[in-house]
Ligand code: SF4
């Protein structure tokens with residue numbers, strides 16, 4: 001990992017202590033490779049109650065699991081009554097590839113930065129559990145613990161802010177003043193009373209860059225995301241048909257969106273990691289849309305196996321690529337989408353009704369727009 005930022009202060013890690021204290025937990029966290037570690041008390045912090053309000057406003061869309069867990073999310077003691085402290089861990093995943101806002105070529109597939117490497121649930125689940133085990137042995141007495149990596153009913157960004165890892169920006173991301181926001185978070189609830197850290201301080205000030213840059217106006221107010229309008233939700237959480245009214249806004253995004261993080265001044269010159277787990281897989285390292293489209297299903301499946309993109313699987317990924325091809329206004333896209341008799345076996349997912357509907361939309365859009373090519377060329381390819 002880079003040394004360009006103060007992950008855990010050296011004064012806090014001079015020597016691992018035998019007993020369980022905030023200092024010893026942070027020392028061990030550093031040894032295990034975490035970039036940030038802070039402690040929050042397990043109280044019902046004021047901002048935690050907003051989540052229910054957010055659900056009631058309909059901003060969670062089809063993410064029913066969020067509504068189901070809303071009450072438990074208001075206080076971690078609802079999931080672990082003995083919880084006294086929350087150890088929050090931050091792991092930098094930024095790599096040296098350009099931001100999507102720097103990519104001018106509409107033929108390049110845009111994939112959210114966090115999804116280029118291995119599945120963070122698996123990688124951080126193992127690392128966080130290693131810290132949990134160490135805490136249990138260091139405590140000596142009985143210690144209740146529970147590990148969460150994104151999936152549990154824990155408002156992790158709010159606890160991260162409470163634990164001093166940064167602040168929640170107007171783009172709703174957790175931002176560290178020096179590391180930026182390319183951070184995975186994981187947590188350990190524990191029954192020990194550990195010394196809590198001071199809460200993070202908001203540095204957004206009068207800036208509104210993230211709010212202004214969002215292509216779908218997904219922020220009804222600063223710090224509040226209407227997930228149903230967000231490209232991440234549309235490309236990942238929408239299970240079947242993407243509404244036609246949303247398709248043009250996807251542009252070249254096929255999985256998630258990073259725009260509101262990329263424009264944030266705290267991510268300009270953000271440090272990068274050399275952790276092998278987060279480096280882009282070859283097949284997902286700035287792929288062209290047309291190249292992804294022509295890959296057989298089995299190759300696409302291999303490319304996303306054990307990675308975050310398994311969440312959408314091949315069918316939804318193909319659907320998204322079809323929409324992005326339709327948006328790319330190019331002869332290259334029209335060639336890729338050209339019907340290939342006998343090609344069904346190579347990519348059976350193209351025949352899925354959901355995918356086929358988006359392919360038809362993309363072909364019609366390309367035929368109508370032609371991307372500057374003589375209209376006959378694109379129409380001849382597609383019709
Ligand atoms: S991820 Fe993209 S679409 Fe979603 S809020 Fe941010 S800029 Fe808007």
Ligand code: SF4
Pocket residue numbers: 169170171172203204205206207208209210211260263264265266
């Ligand atoms: S872009 Fe500006 S307003 Fe948005 S999170 Fe970053 S600093 Fe805050």
